[in-house]
Amino acid sequence: MMSFFKKNEVSQDLFLDGQLSIFQPLNGYRAATDPVLLAAACPAITGDEVMEFGCGVGTASFCIFRRVNVSLTGLEIQENYASLAIKNGLINKIPIHVEIGDFKKMPKNIKNRSFDQVILNPPYYKTGTPSTNQGRNQSLRIITPLSEWVSEAVKRLKPNGWITIINTPENLIEILISLSKSTGDIQIKPLTSNPDKIANRVIIRAKKSSKSITKIYPPLIIHVGEGKTKKFSTEAEGIFRNGFPLTF
Numbered sequence: 001m002m003s004f005f006k007k008n009e010v011s012q013d014l015f016l017d018g019q020l021s022i023f024q025p026l027n028g029y030r031a032a033t034d035p036v037l038l039a040a041a042c043p044a045i046t047g048d049e050v051m052e053f054g055c056g057v058g059t060a061s062f063c064i065f066r067r068v069n070v071s072l073t074g075l076e077i078q079e080n081y082a083s084l085a086i087k088n089g090l091i092n093k094i095p096i097h098v099e100i101g102d103f104k105k106m107p108k109n110i111k112n113r114s115f116d117q118v119i120l121n122p123p124y125y126k127t128g129t130p131s132t133n134q135g136r137n138q139s140l141r142i143i144t145p146l147s148e149w150v151s152e153a154v155k156r157l158k159p160n161g162w163i164t165i166i167n168t169p170e171n172l173i174e175i176l177i178s179l180s181k182s183t184g185d186i187q188i189k190p191l192t193s194n195p196d197k198i199a200n201r202v203i204i205r206a207k208k209s210s211k212s213i214t215k216i217y218p219p220l221i222i223h224v225g226e227g228k229t230k231k232f233s234t235e236a237e238g239i240f241r242n243g244f245p246l247t248f
Contacts, residue, residue, distance in 0.1 A: 039063030058085035184210030
């Protein structure tokens with residue numbers, strides 16, 4: 001039996017300027033801009049089979065579907081988050097198949113399949129005080145090495161399929177080393193909150209079995225202006241409000 005959050009433990013939040021209505025826990029890991037950016041970076045085309053490792057409540061997968069008609073599969077280790085992903089699919093009338101399980105012990109229904117696209121927003125932090133909230137701790141703290149996340153995700157790809165990842169620059173080297181073993185055409189896109197700030201997030205995508213060279217692209221500047229004049233940049237506005245793809 002799946003474990004569900006109680007009604008007073010969740011909020012209903014709008015994404016893509018109201019195109020998506022997402023239930024997520026009030027306390028725990030909460031989707032914000034990262035899954036929207038991850039979805040925008042995924043180079044999916046109509047008819048692709050898309051898998052999300054650690055799908056949480058499904059936000060990134062649903063953002064992709066709002067842009068392009070794809071087949072969605074999610075893998076989530078936490079039953080209560082998986083239950084919300086299923087609920088969010090029903091509410092938004094977006095078909096999604098969610099498997100509950102750990103990628104280290106891949107469920108048979110996924111282990112025997114391959115996908116055109118695999119997306120993931122794996123944990124970011126190796127240090128710091130663990131959260132007392134299990135859901136948040138599981139989502140944000142690195143317990144399993146990121147190299148294992150990446151290698152298992154690549155295994156799920158069809159030949160010439162794409163893996164797309166969002167993470168922090170701190171973890172970039174580990175991710176790139178793992179990707180270099182079986183992918184090419186590695187594309188790196190820094191994300192920065194303002195033109196004068198260092199990047200605090202990075203998008204990495206790569207093509208399975210490709211021999212193409214690695215490329216670093218100009219950063220996405222998310223905000224322009226300061227204080228009361230601060231607002232989304234034109235490109236960020238298109239991504240967050242309209243679900244437009246991220247330009248590399």
